[in-house]
Amino acid sequence: MKRSYSLKNTGTVMSFLLPSFIGFSIFVFAPMIMAVVLSFTNYSGGPKFRFVGFKNYVMAFSNPDFLSYLFVTFKFMLISVIFQIGLGLFFAILLSKQFRGCSTFRSIFYIPNILSSVAVGLAFMFIFEPSSGLINEFLAFIGLPTSKWLASEKSALNVIITIAIWQNFGYYMVLFIGGLQNISTTLYEAAEMDGANKFKQFIHVTIPGLSPILFYGITIAIIRGFQVFDYIYIMTGGQQGGGPAGSTNVLAFDIYLNAFTYFRFGYASAESVVLMLIILFVTYIQNRGQKRWVSYDVV
Amino acid sequence: MMSYNLKKRRMHVIKLIFLSIVAIVVLLPLIIVLSSSFKNESEIFDFPFHLIPRKTILGNFEQLIDTFPIYIFNSVKLTVTIVLVQLVTAATGAYAFSKLTWKGRDFIFGLYLASMMIPMQAVMIPQFIIIRNINLYDSHGALVLLGAFTAFGTFLIRQFFMSIPNTYSEAARIDGAREWTIFLKLLLPMSKAVLVTQIIFSFRFFWNDFFTPLIYITSPELKTLPLGMTDFVREQYVYWGPQMAAALISIIPVLIIFLFGQKYFIQGVSSSGLKG
Structure with missing residues (x-):
């Protein structure tokens, strides 16, 4: 009796679970393992390949180009995270309390986030066009020097960082508004009674109350920053790309190039494992830090 | 003063x-x-x-007439298909992870959640090898299969199912209702809001998705809108007018959905932060 029930039960569970579990195991879980295995081979798509130990990793880390791609990736990540989180927090605070028109501002600041990165890329290539684009025309008009923007190795990455900030700060704003609205107003009232000014309230009530979501937002921003690809591909060079003098060649782009242009699957897998380890490390730090610095008792 | x-x-x-x-x-x-x-x-x-x-x-729009109607058609077709497939896998998975009890449930759900942290670049090469081996390279089937599973969607809907008291499903079970009946007739109708959020998020993602089509699609007649738009990047002489017209075409559908479904966007973003 019991047994037949549990058999039936298993069938039911399977019928609900399998649609997602099949996709998960074949296209997420198995590939994850395979990526690690591939990174120790010289696989290039053909039938013959062999294990080469740590050769791909040694090759990567002894290649100055790879190190420079890592550096470009870190630079992109760091600057874009600081501004996305900073602006997101700033506008979240300005817009968290209800006033007439506040939801319109929220929507407008969020809109760039819903757009396709390709459309955004094409639009900004036009705006930053190196000879007679609107930005240059405007700079010339007010008497400032113009720039080659995406065509110059000095400015290309900065232009792309600016676009990433424009497109994403609204997401973090929405995320943080949700967090701010969860902080009980009685806490502010209590702080005000104790004579805390606005700044002190911000440090002692807002930041601790927001800390779980702030932490989550920073982690997401870092992870996404490390994976930037679309803008790089679209705005600085397409298939062969990587920008003027490789100045915008980020890790994700180099993985793509090695895998799908040069078919060095083994080497590209090693690079992707490095990326995965960086991201797992960030996640680990977030988990550890959350236990240490985040206060849940405030909310 | x-x-x-x-x-x-x-x-x-x-x-x-x-x-x-x-x-x-x-x-x-x-x-x-x-x-x-x-x-x-x-x-x-x-x-x-x-x-x-x-x-x-x-x-500018007339210059797009040769190629873009097919890109738009492909994008609409694929986006609708993947959104529907995702809705099914996410909702059924969410039910298995919230209303059914079975051994290993929390472990597998933990794996799903952890997979959200895995960068796309880390799995794309094995995915590519698998897709090529089942002969789906350069086909829409590849995009549908790769889009079928969504950890985020499963998580989103599960959170909502968890907030529905179990008393509903228990009462139905006592009346002899089967799990699929409870799922289809009881839970889904109560969950319209979260299902719409899921639909909107996956619509936006796949309508805009550039990376997956870039890797898997080479035939011009199979290209999606975001991929087709990069034709401009490769051309020697850039015609800015048609390029802006193409950008406008890709922006308008998501903008319309956003105007009507703002609150679902906000909900989706906020609830992704809940687990933080």
Whole structure:
């Protein structure tokens, strides 16, 4: 009796679970393992390949180009995270309390986030066009020097960082508004009674109350920053790309190039494992830090 | 001495002016795309920028007529298919992880959650090898299969199912209802809001998705809109007008959905932060 029930039960569970579990195991879980295995081979798509130990990793880390791609990736990540989180927090605070028109501002600041990165890329290539684009025309008009923007190795990455900030700060704003609205107003009232000014309230009530979501937002921003690809591909060079003098060649782009242009699957897998380890490390730090610095008792 | 109220009101006005300026700066690229789509090449770089074209033309859109209708059709077809498939896998998975009890449930759900942290670049090479081996390279089937599983969607809907008290499903079970009946007739109708959020998020993602089609699609007649738009990047001479028109075409559907479903976007973003 019991047994037949549990058999039936298993069938039911399977019928609900399998649609997602099949996709998960074949296209997420198995590939994850395979990526690690591939990174120790010289696989290039053909039938013959062999294990080469740590050769791909040694090759990567002894290649100055790879190190420079890592550096470009870190630079992109760091600057874009600081501004996305900073602006997101700033506008979240300005817009968290209800006033007439506040939801319109929220929507407008969020809109760039819903757009396709390709459309955004094409639009900004036009705006930053190196000879007679609107930005240059405007700079010339007010008497400032113009720039080659995406065509110059000095400015290309900065232009792309600016676009990433424009497109994403609204997401973090929405995320943080949700967090701010969860902080009980009685806490502010209590702080005000104790004579805390606005700044002190911000440090002692807002930041601790927001800390779980702030932490989550920073982690997401870092992870996404490390994976930037679309803008790089679209705005600085397409298939062969990587920008003027490789100045915008980020890790994700180099993985793509090695895998799908040069078919060095083994080497590209090693690079992707490095990326995965960086991201797992960030996640680990977030988990550890959350236990240490985040206060849940405030909310 | 200025009264406290007056000072407060002045601060509020300054805030509104500041926010309005930022709003214009944020929207400016979109306004430029809209306006430039209807300008001819000789007018497009005119400075100072004027919003209304001196001569409004449709030529930029006409230049897209050979290739873009098929791109748009492919994008619509694929986006709708993947959104529906995702809805099924996410909702059934969510039910298994919230309303059914079985051994290993929390472990597997933990794996799903952890997979959200795995970068796409780390799995794309094995995915590519698998897809090529089942002969789906350069086909829409590849995109559908790769899009079928969503950890985020499963998580989103599961959170909502968890908030529905078990008393409903238990009462139905006592009445002899089967799990699929409870799922289809009881839970899904109660969960419209979260299902719409899921639909909107996956619509936006796949309508905009560039990376997966870039890797898997090479035939021009199979290209999606975002992939087709990069035709411009490869061309030697850039015609800015058609490029802006193409950008406008890809922006409009998501913008319309956003205008009608803002609250679902906000809900989706906020609930992704809940687990943080």
